[in-house]
Amino acid sequence: MSGRKAAAAIGAGVAAAAGVAFYGAQIPTAQIYGRTVCREPGASKRLCLTYDDGPNPAWTPTLLDLLDEHDAKATFFLIGKWSEREPELIREVVARGHAIGNHTFTHPTMPAKSDERIREELDACREAVEAAGVTFTEIAGRKLMRPPYGRRRPGTLRVLKEKGYLGITWSITGYDWRESITTEKITRNCLKAGEGDIILLHDGFDREPAYDRHKSIETTRNLLEHYRPQGFDFVTVPQLVEAAGTGSRYAA
Numbered sequence: 001m002s003g004r005k006a007a008a009a010i011g012a013g014v015a016a017a018a019g020v021a022f023y024g025a026q027i028p029t030a031q032i033y034g035r036t037v038c039r040e041p042g043a044s045k046r047l048c049l050t051y052d053d054g055p056n057p058a059w060t061p062t063l064l065d066l067l068d069e070h071d072a073k074a075t076f077f078l079i080g081k082w083s084e085r086e087p088e089l090i091r092e093v094v095a096r097g098h099a100i101g102n103h104t105f106t107h108p109t110m111p112a113k114s115d116e117r118i119r120e121e122l123d124a125c126r127e128a129v130e131a132a133g134v135t136f137t138e139i140a141g142r143k144l145m146r147p148p149y150g151r152r153r154p155g156t157l158r159v160l161k162e163k164g165y166l167g168i169t170w171s172i173t174g175y176d177w178r179e180s181i182t183t184e185k186i187t188r189n190c191l192k193a194g195e196g197d198i199i200l201l202h203d204g205f206d207r208e209p210a211y212d213r214h215k216s217i218e219t220t221r222n223l224l225e226h227y228r229p230q231g232f233d234f235v236t237v238p239q240l241v242e243a244a245g246t247g248s249r250y251a252a
């Protein structure tokens, strides 16, 4: 459903206020609480794979090899508490040409937290990543950040901006976080992607550092084998924005 249709579908009346608040806070393509990058339709045959909740010592290395095999770049949204344990792995992610962003230190639901707690989460994750000798990738001078669960409210985005971050959401999700979902179903969900879409997958899990992500990795292989022969390039989120020429829209 397009953003406009979704907003219209919420309808009028007493339920509308609550509905709109939910819509802006939860739907990844909603822009009413401030601009986030969710897709770039002007980027022609380019797609972004994004991976949340790592680094994962059991699965991220396999994923890096698979991406290399297909000459694909991706964007990783790192959890600080895992980054602290895997400095070498996140250096490797960057060395292979991928983009990295902040996904908080402990993965809280941000709208439920105070501005001060959000600042602390952002800072602690950044310190863990910088201790490994790498820095978050930027768009128009703002560091990439993905709110856990895609959830945000006006205050969340204000704190992000104040701390020099740009929120990155997505337009396609594989729903690979659903425990009983099959690789086939995750793949089918992702095959809805077209020019300029940003796909959400996971290489990690916020509650377990080496969580089994083979279904997400197999899905990645299916997507690369499907889209690469059609002439699609897999690029990082900053590369997607650059190709679309919309960088100035996101300048601080």
Ligand SMILES: [Zn+2]
Pocket: 052, 053, 103, 107, 148, 149, 206
């Ligand atoms: Zn997450």
